[in-house]
Amino acid sequence: xxxxxxxxxxxxxxxxxxxxxxxxxxxxxxxxxxxxxxxxxxxxxxxxxxxxxxxxxxxxxxxxxxxxxxxxxxxxxxxxxxxxxxxxxxxxxxxxxxxxxxxxxxxxxxxxxx
Amino acid sequence: xxxxxxxxxxxxxxxxxxxxxxxxxxxxxxxxxxxxxxxxxxxxxxxxxxxxxxxxxxxxxxxxxxxxxxxxxxxxxxxxxxxxxxxxxxxxxxxxxxxxxxxxxxxxxxxxxxx
Numbered sequence: 001x002x003x004x005x006x007x008x009x010x011x012x013x014x015x016x017x018x019x020x021x022x023x024x025x026x027x028x029x030x031x032x033x034x035x036x037x038x039x040x041x042x043x044x045x046x047x048x049x050x051x052x053x054x055x056x057x058x059x060x061x062x063x064x065x066x067x068x069x070x071x072x073x074x075x076x077x078x079x080x081x082x083x084x085x086x087x088x089x090x091x092x093x094x095x096x097x098x099x100x101x102x103x104x105x106x107x108x109x110x111x112x113x114x
Numbered sequence: 115x116x117x118x119x120x121x122x123x124x125x126x127x128x129x130x131x132x133x134x135x136x137x138x139x140x141x142x143x144x145x146x147x148x149x150x151x152x153x154x155x156x157x158x159x160x161x162x163x164x165x166x167x168x169x170x171x172x173x174x175x176x177x178x179x180x181x182x183x184x185x186x187x188x189x190x191x192x193x194x195x196x197x198x199x200x201x202x203x204x205x206x207x208x209x210x211x212x213x214x215x216x217x218x219x220x221x222x223x224x225x226x227x228x229x
Contacts, residue, residue, distance in 0.1 A: 006157070034216060041123075043219040044158070044203065093157045095217075103148075103217060105157035 002028050004096045006106025013084055013113055021079045021109045023094030029074035030096035034103070035067075038091040050077055084113040117141045118206050120220035128228055133191040135223050137204030140185065144206040148217070149178060149189045152201045161202075162189070194227045201225070 003026040013019050023033060032051050036044040048064075050056040050071035058064045066088075068080040077096075081088055094106040119138045127133045135149075145166040150158035164171040164178045164187065171178050177190045191198055204220040 004157075009155075036219075041221070043118075043221040044217075046216055046218070049216055091155070095157075102160060102163070105150075105159070108155065108157045110155060 002096075002098065002102075002104040004030075004094065004104045004106045006094050006109055008109060009107060010110045011112070013111070015085055015113055016083055018080055018082045019084055019111060021081075021092055021094070021111075023077045023079070023096065023106050025075045025096045025098070025104070028096075028098045028104075030077070030098055031074065032097040033071055033077035034095040034097070035069060035077075035079050036093045036095065038093060038108075044093060047079075081111065084111070086113045089113045116221075117144075118204055118218050118220040120202075120204055120223050122223050123221070124224040124226070126226045126228060127194050129196055130193045133189075133194045133198065133225055133227065135189040135191075135202050135204070135225065137187050137189075137220055138185055139187075139206050141206070141208065141218070142185070143208040144218075145209050146207045147178070147180060147187050148205045148207075149176075150203045150205060150219075151198075152203060152222070158203055191225075194225075196227045196229050199225055199227050 005024045007022050035047045047062045048056040048058045052071050052074045056069035071077040089112050093108040095103045148163040149161040152158040162173050162176045164180050180187045201222040203222045205217040
């Protein structure tokens with residue numbers, strides 16, 4: 001079945017630094033990729049939707065300059081958390097969609113900003 | 115405004131019994147519904163889905179029921195097994211331009227199946 005690989009699974013960084021999270025579709029071409037953030041005891045909150053080769057569409061309240069999304073190819077999307085602060089600490093999950101097919105999720109990245 | 119609601123944050127059942135997880139939605143444009151299972155520190159894994167043209171879909175121990183008039187769906191797991199213990203998310207999407215688009219998730223229900 002479709003597999004989405006997300007790296008790193010866990011990262012700790014210092015305040016003010018930037019962190020890049022990668023999401024790769026391993027055996028299919030993902031026309032659309034989604035980035036979610038999960039707060040404790042809350043649902044998965046969609047942050048942005050990206051289509052290959054075009055700018056990401058951000059959800060209301062998500063700072064596009066802080067959460068940079070690049071979808072350079074049909075198999076890779078990256079989320080860069082710039083100038084990270086402790087409040088950015090969260091669990092980030094990507095999802096890839098192949099055309100009219102279903103959604104496949106990555107295994108998530110636990111970001112801790114200290 | 116929460117468009118997908120899972121009003122029970124947790125549910126506990128005995129092994130072998132039926133687990134019923136409920137989900138309500140408010141957006142009448144939603145036409146595709148999915149259930150995901152999630153373990154801590156992992157991404158969600160797809161369980162089962164249903165299109166709005168159906169009212170039931172079954173896959174092994176998992177059955178999803180959709181009541182469009184009530185804007186309600188439920189996931190039945192029978193028989194429940196200890197390995198089913200996880201957080202279950204209900205998700206919905208609307209068809210835009212001929213294809214399903216972004217998913218809207220509920221807050222999840224923590225299911226605990228006791229041996």
